[in-house]
Amino acid sequence: MDMWWKVGLVLVMFWGLTSSEDREEHRESPPRTAMLRAPVETLDFGFVPSVVYETHAYYEPGPMGILFHMVHAFLYVVQPNPFPKDLIVKMVQQNMGGIKGDDYKKPENVVLLLQTIYYELGFIVLSVLGVFFVLLMPIVGLCFCVCRCCENCGGEMHQRQKKNGDCLRGFYMATLIATSVFLAVGVTVAYVANQNITSQIKSTRRLVSTNIRDLKAFANYTPAQIDYLTAQYTTAKNKVLSDLDNIGTLLGGQIHNKLESEVVPALDHALRMTAAMRETKESLESVSTSLETLQEGTGRLQVSLQSERVSLSNTLNDWACSNEDVTHTCNSIRGTLNQLALSANFNGLPDVEAPLANLDAVLKTDLSNIVQKGYSSFNDTPQLVREQTKGIVSEVKGLLDKSGAEIIGFTKMFPVEPALQNFSKFLTDSQKNIEAYYPQIDQLDFYRWIGCVLICCLVVLVLAFNFLGLLCGSCGYDKNSTPTTRGCLSNTGGNLLMASVGFSFIFSWVLMGVVVTTFIVGGNIEKLVCEPLANRQIFKIIDTPYMVHPTKKNFLPGMLFQDPNIDLTIGSMYRDCYENNGLYSALQLETKFNFNKFLNATVFNPEIGDIFNNVNVDLQGMLLLEQEGKDNLIDFANTGIGDIDYQAYLTEVNKGVTVVDLLSYANELDAQADNLPRGALENALKGHASSIRQIHKDQVVPMEQAMSNLNQSIRQLEKTSRELPVKVTNVLNAIEAAEYLISNNASHVVKQESDKFIKKIIGYFSQYTEWVKHSLAMEVAQCKPISNIVDSAEIVACSFIVDSVNTFWFGLGGCCVLLIPSIIMSVKLAKFYRRMDTEDVFDDSMDVVVSGCHNEPLYGINNPMMSSYPSYDTMRWYPRASAPPRQPDW
Numbered sequence: 001m002d003m004w005w006k007v008g009l010v011l012v013m014f015w016g017l018t019s020s021e022d023r024e025e026h027r028e029s030p031p032r033t034a035m036l037r038a039p040v041e042t043l044d045f046g047f048v049p050s051v052v053y054e055t056h057a058y059y060e061p062g063p064m065g066i067l068f069h070m071v072h073a074f075l076y077v078v079q080p081n082p083f084p085k086d087l088i089v090k091m092v093q094q095n096m097g098g099i100k101g102d103d104y105k106k107p108e109n110v111v112l113l114l115q116t117i118y119y120e121l122g123f124i125v126l127s128v129l130g131v132f133f134v135l136l137m138p139i140v141g142l143c144f145c146v147c148r149c150c151e152n153c154g155g156e157m158h159q160r161q162k163k164n165g166d167c168l169r170g171f172y173m174a175t176l177i178a179t180s181v182f183l184a185v186g187v188t189v190a191y192v193a194n195q196n197i198t199s200q201i202k203s204t205r206r207l208v209s210t211n212i213r214d215l216k217a218f219a220n221y222t223p224a225q226i227d228y229l230t231a232q233y234t235t236a237k238n239k240v241l242s243d244l245d246n247i248g249t250l251l252g253g254q255i256h257n258k259l260e261s262e263v264v265p266a267l268d269h270a271l272r273m274t275a276a277m278r279e280t281k282e283s284l285e286s287v288s289t290s291l292e293t294l295q296e297g298t299g300r301l302q303v304s305l306q307s308e309r310v311s312l313s314n315t316l317n318d319w320a321c322s323n324e325d326v327t328h329t330c331n332s333i334r335g336t337l338n339q340l341a342l343s344a345n346f347n348g349l350p351d352v353e354a355p356l357a358n359l360d361a362v363l364k365t366d367l368s369n370i371v372q373k374g375y376s377s378f379n380d381t382p383q384l385v386r387e388q389t390k391g392i393v394s395e396v397k398g399l400l401d402k403s404g405a406e407i408i409g410f411t412k413m414f415p416v417e418p419a420l421q422n423f424s425k426f427l428t429d430s431q432k433n434i435e436a437y438y439p440q441i442d443q444l445d446f447y448r449w450i451g452c453v454l455i456c457c458l459v460v461l462v463l464a465f466n467f468l469g470l471l472c473g474s475c476g477y478d479k480n481s482t483p484t485t486r487g488c489l490s491n492t493g494g495n496l497l498m499a500s501v502g503f504s505f506i507f508s509w510v511l512m513g514v515v516v517t518t519f520i521v522g523g524n525i526e527k528l529v530c531e532p533l534a535n536r537q538i539f540k541i542i543d544t545p546y547m548v549h550p551t552k553k554n555f556l557p558g559m560l561f562q563d564p565n566i567d568l569t570i571g572s573m574y575r576d577c578y579e580n581n582g583l584y585s586a587l588q589l590e591t592k593f594n595f596n597k598f599l600n601a602t603v604f605n606p607e608i609g610d611i612f613n614n615v616n617v618d619l620q621g622m623l624l625l626e627q628e629g630k631d632n633l634i635d636f637a638n639t640g641i642g643d644i645d646y647q648a649y650l651t652e653v654n655k656g657v658t659v660v661d662l663l664s665y666a667n668e669l670d671a672q673a674d675n676l677p678r679g680a681l682e683n684a685l686k687g688h689a690s691s692i693r694q695i696h697k698d699q700v701v702p703m704e705q706a707m708s709n710l711n712q713s714i715r716q717l718e719k720t721s722r723e724l725p726v727k728v729t730n731v732l733n734a735i736e737a738a739e740y741l742i743s744n745n746a747s748h749v750v751k752q753e754s755d756k757f758i759k760k761i762i763g764y765f766s767q768y769t770e771w772v773k774h775s776l777a778m779e780v781a782q783c784k785p786i787s788n789i790v791d792s793a794e795i796v797a798c799s800f801i802v803d804s805v806n807t808f809w810f811g812l813g814g815c816c817v818l819l820i821p822s823i824i825m826s827v828k829l830a831k832f833y834r835r836m837d838t839e840d841v842f843d844d845s846m847d848v849v850v851s852g853c854h855n856e857p858l859y860g861i862n863n864p865m866m867s868s869y870p871s872y873d874t875m876r877w878y879p880r881a882s883a884p885p886r887q888p889d890w
Helices: 002-013 017-023 064-078 085-094 107-119 121-149 165-231 233-245 247-316 324-334 353-363 367-379 381-388 390-412 416-436 438-476 488-534 537-542 555-561 570-578 595-603 606-613 627-637 646-654 662-675 680-778 784-833 864-868
Strands: 841-843 848-850
Touching (some): 064 121, 064 165, 064 488, 085 107, 085 537, 107 121, 121 488, 165 233, 165 416, 165 438, 165 680, 165 784, 233 247, 233 390, 247 324, 247 353, 247 381, 247 627, 247 680, 353 627, 367 627, 438 488, 438 784, 537 570, 555 570, 570 784, 606 680, 627 680, 646 680
Antiparallel strands (some): 841 848
8 A cells, every 4th residue: 555655646746736836926916807707709629638547446246245245244243333433533543642551541541442342342242252162162072072981971882772763863964964064055155255365366466457557547648638738728829819810800890880880870861961962953953844844835835725715716706606506505615715724824933043053063072972981981990900909919919929838838847747757667667566476475375275275174074074974874874773783884974973073173163263363353354444445434534634643634635745734635535536537636736736826827917908908099080071071061951942932833833734624625615516506617616626635635734744743843842941951960960979979989989899809818718727727627637546546455455355254254153153063963963873882672572671781670670570581691791893692582
């Protein structure tokens, strides 16, 4: 573990933690927070070069997991108490200086001792029982041996006959078989656990190799990742340079858009006045032309009507009208002759030559061109901004280049690559040193494996005698044989069972000693180390303030940075590394090496803001409408169209060309002619009607069209004359207001838009710094290998070794406990298989059993029946090799 701590220290060294903060004191000017919230285009910084680590710190024990869970369940029964975090902390803190003299008698230490005993009560009880087992088994075995030598405790080679003897034998045999089977299971569990240790130790090499390769990958990729972070400053810088190159369009365009709402409408109104001038001229020309047409038409029409009236009068004075039948019609027509006359008189209307001449003089000035110059001047705002900010843009570009050089220079201040090269070399040397110990580890593991196998063989030896004894005894047993006449195979089975008893007494205490030792060590490691390491509670102990050193609040920052007041714990570091976050956030390096502060101070250079604050785009030279254009508008308003007698025009226009509608008159004349008798008068009147229609067609209709044009034009002129002064005044006022805005308020607009432009520029760098912050925390120097080292250590120490050791003593301990019923059942069952020296004799006729001498009283009562039997010396012992001779009279 010391090696891994060294690895962690080397990982941190390359950051140059202890001196970076002093170097950056002058860079702590924060950027304006308002600028950081400007909506800007999202930049794409790409992806930080990532590394895929090989180590998968996860262990699935497979079928062995069932045994591990059983052991864990047993340990929970033995020790159900939760992890004693507070107890351990108190013990360490109160006895940090060691126990001296009578310190153990202090009340607080006594309380801690009692709490420790209470916590370890389960282990203590079982350990005491194990120690009793170790001490008593040799003594019991010795006493048992002496007792049997004295022909007690089943040592007498005589078996008393019982009616339930077969049942007892079967019970003893079944029990011994079951016990032996469980013994076999227990020793198999112990052997499998022993073999699992050897197998997993070989897997440890893979974990060591992958962890070291991950650390090398960490060291190799970190410089490239740091270089990528610094290189992406160019992305933000290039975007800023692009915006600066387009400052005319971006800043000038925004200024243009801001002023556009006031300037463009004023110019649009002025431009529309040029159209009004043309329309007014067209209306005046239409009035002049229509008036001239009407005046000429009036003269011709008057002559035509006068001639037609005279001719019609002459026709009516003809003798034909003297006829009484037509007199009334002729008189009626004669009464309408005065209607053939003009109604409107256009000769008395004033002409519009004077206003038209004035308007022609106004139109000599090209107002449209003057307004277009105003448009062009206003639309040249971006170009004006570009020209007036050339010096500012060059200064900002210089500052950006300086900041980029400072960032690159700052990263080169620390010997990152040499340190990481040394670290890689250290890893390579460490791997070689570790691999150099592999043969020794294999040799030690082989010795351990041999020792555990020998221990298992002791149980297997007992099992072998048990199963051989059961096999020989069962196969050689003859229920028709008497205890003294049992066969050699049966006797051998009994002897083998007694041998298993002897070996059980010899080895059981040794086995229990191994079990107690491994139980105490392995069980407490599991409860006090492995379980809290699995649920990370052990980190809470190490991270307890002042736990490791009475004057250092936090252990890890005190060791790494010599600053124990930093709120950095092993638990938090492990969590960050477990989530594969960056080492920068895992070790809270911002407390000693605040790269973000340096970056903010470098990127958000206040000089940039000062430069843009001094932006002064002068728009006072912008002229929207020249004085000639303004004079032209005034002259337009004074052309005299307002002096025209529009009422006189409208009065005459509203009259008809003639007093009566000539078509109606002609139709009426035709109708009256139809009422006359056919003849010359009728034809004459119809001829006059046709002439009147021709006059209407040739002269009245053109005049009516001219009157319609005159009416439309004069009304248009009347409307224009009423609105023209107001319109011209409004246009001039709007132009003056826009020019005043440009001259007096443009600086405010420029300042406002400059601030927005600065915010946009700062927004790009804000994206860069946020991306760097996120990348440092999550993607650069991802410290998953560190958590993998802890997890791998947990897997090797706890899952590979401690769980297997605990499973070993669990199986072996079960065997030790089962040796007791094995001994009892073997002793009991051996009595049924071994050949006895003496036996009980049955009297078939009397159903009486005589033991020992036959002429002795039976069970203390005189036996009169025995007097008739011959007397034999039944006290004579027969050798084991043969049964006593059978008497012929039995």
